[in-house]
Amino acid sequence: MPHNLFLHPALVGTRRIKRGAGVRQASIREANLYTTIESAVALLFSFIINATALIVFADIYSMNRGNTAIGTMVEEHLPGLIEAAELLRGAFGNIGPLLPWLCLFISRSISLVPTILIGVLATSYLDQLDEWLNVLQSLALPLALIPTLKLAQSHVVMTSDFATSKYWRAFGWMTAAAIIALIVYLLLPLVFMLATRGVLSACLAYASFTLYLFFVGVLALDNTD
Template identity: 65%
Template sequence: MIAVMCGCFGVEVLMASPDVGQIAKGLFIPRIPPNATVQAVGIVGAVIMPHNLFLHSALVGTRRIKRAADIRLASIREANFYTTLESAVALLFSFAINATILIVFADIYSHNSADHSPLAAAVEQHLPGLVEAASLLGRAFGRAGPLLWAIGLLASGQSSTATGTMAGQYLMEGMMRLHVNPWLRVFISRSISLIPTMLVGVLATSYLDRFDEWLNVLQSLALPFALIPTLKLAQSHAVMSSDFATTRKWRIFGWITAAAIIALNVYLLFPIILQLALRGAAAACVAFLFLGIYLIFIGVLARYEVLSAIT
């Protein structure tokens, strides 16, 4: 599915023929306009999905480990190495896919704005979203544009659904000790994911872009709740043994990354909370209470001892 997405969106980038120099400059010296903070934080949640942190860790257990005493540790290290490599490649492609989508639409928008074409006039009145994307690509690239977009989105949905179901399976069986028949798990998970999605797609088409944007933001807000326990488990000698617990330099790197993500989320939340606070005392109390609970919960997670949770 990742290969299909890369193929579809990669072809659209080639059709758009953007300025490669400007893309490289933006990658190494990024600039985020003040009014694009929500979208920037949303991209973090879209690329590093919280449930996939658990899924990528669980996939180590699916590799064939040699149990003989003299080669067991080397076999586990080999499994860890290839799972890490696989996860890094998947995240790199995820980043590339999100980048290609941004590049294609930014290129279409900038070129048509510069040419003062009828397409530009339509776009300037309302920035394109999921609903308008197909017609915009059709006018820019012909019939191939919407077709590639549709195939890429279908592959994206299938990939996301599969990883979400697999992550839920590992969490249920590994952490909650719940073993459910495969057919029942598929039925429940598909019903929970598909029915609300279909209702939104049919009854709330004008809100699709806002839902999609805030869904990614919520994933970014939820990242600390997956990242912090993963870091705690990885550095615990009681869980990982001294052979596989993370070293000091990786612990420092992991916690700095977690702190950066938390700071980014607070930076996003604070303007929203201030806007709510302007609506009255009750709204201000609820908004600051939510921020306080969020930060307290993160603090509790960071201080909680993993061994006591297991025992």
Template identity: 30%
Template sequence: MVELAIIGSDMQEVIGCAIAFHLLSSGRIPLWAGVLITIIDTFVFLFLDKYGLRKLEAFFALLIGIMAITFGYEYVTVSPDQGQLLKGMFVPYCEGCGSVQLSQAVGIVGAVIMPHNIYLHSALVKSREVDRSKRKEVREANKYFFIESTIALFLSFLINVFVVAVFAEAFYGRTNQEVYSVCNETGSPYSQMFPMNNETLEVNLYIGGVVLGCFFGPAALYIWAVGILAAGQSSTMTGTYSGQFVMEGFLNLRWSRFARVLLTRSIAIAPTLLVAIFQDVQHLTGMNDFLNVLQSMQLPFALIPILTFTSLPSLMNEFANGLVFKIGGGVVILIVCVINMYFVVVFVTELNSVWLYVLAAFLCMAYLAFVGYLVWLCLIALGVSCLDPTSKRENDTTILIEQRPESDS
């Protein structure tokens, strides 16, 4: 399930980069060519990987900085209503929303908290040299890991707020006729994209950049495209590293990073390339919304094991989760599952096919059964750990043995 989330994330990176190249070249690079160009990402990633994890992290921080600056620029340029922004952030409501709006709302959850990135943050502790036999050093390391993860997630949240607020303020309620008139007056080459009618404008990553260029100048369009490109590049690296850790931890497969990137990129490029060749950017954007929802659907398969492992005294000793964290984590997982199921029910009720009803019902039952099975296994693990008084002492010995210097003996 986590590998599916990683492949879905890789497909989003391919879509985003293809749209970015199309915008930056003023349409000279077609979408299918932009998809093929993303193959170069593999070689860029492998080139940086040779210089060590620290250099790669520095480059990743640079990409996040570019995203924050570019999308922040769009946010300042559009100047959304701050009061309404705070209201929407803390008061959940969506008047007159259909399945499309709900799918985007559910997708935001998966976009901000990508399931495979939870494993990535956990696995990065292996790259830090910490003397795990000394409780003080472990406690100090936990504090800085918490700070590091909090900053990373906050920046991700902030960037998503910038994007959603820009779309809401700049595009909500606009008609095709209005956008066509503005683009035509500014001499935009994209004015013919918008039919001259009073229907509400449908916005996506591509059209969003075009409309920003019409209303706020060409600089807004190109800055938007650079931000999308930076987001795509950062997604490549996080997906590759988290996939490596997942394969090693779950399946004991130690593939080279080249093989790892090649596999996921090949799976991601094939369907995306077909859509780019035979369809248009609207279908690419629809695929992107679906992939965001897929990320949200995969969240329980990351949250449940993480909550279980960090609650096991046999693994965590004195650093195991307390009752508050266990209950809080369980409530979060339950909320995510309920949101996912609610979206599926709303989406299915708008369909008019009995076969789709049956298929959706079957998939929902299978999904809930899988989540329930995972919860049951985790509860058993927690119960065994609490009932075994020797597990903690055995784990203490194991930690000390693992920290001994390597020698021939």
């Protein structure tokens, strides 16, 4: 989630920090520690839920791929978002369907009503909406990740006491490069698919993809502190 790269670090600003001489730095470090724990716990639950759903879906898809009759693939309905609750029930038991609901209700109560309306009124389009949402979030991820890394390593913004060390800086940029490479790899089939829909569509697809890569490159190479 690109927005979480900004929201989770911003939690530090909500904590009361002692600003007296000689205690401010220790107070900020304490705020960073508890914010890290808070974010890690929240992300751990999200990771478990999403990983479980992904593994169960992949297992069902794999079994469906292997189900053949006279050398011909048997086309069966693959599960989508509508069936997600039942799949989680099979993995976690009766508490499974409640885990996503509680997570959404607690952490995303503001968006709960629009989510329910979309779920009720656009049932047949949920999987397509989810796919395009993932595409848009993957496009936005480098635009949030790169500035976050730059701000974290900036001695002007973070001061020399809290700027990331060279080792964490190297780890962060290597991780970012791997993530961006995966995003490009996953976007290429979409670009090629759009390119098959005519000359105009091909020009727009390739031009947009090139412009996007150029913008990400400029953002990463910009040395402005």
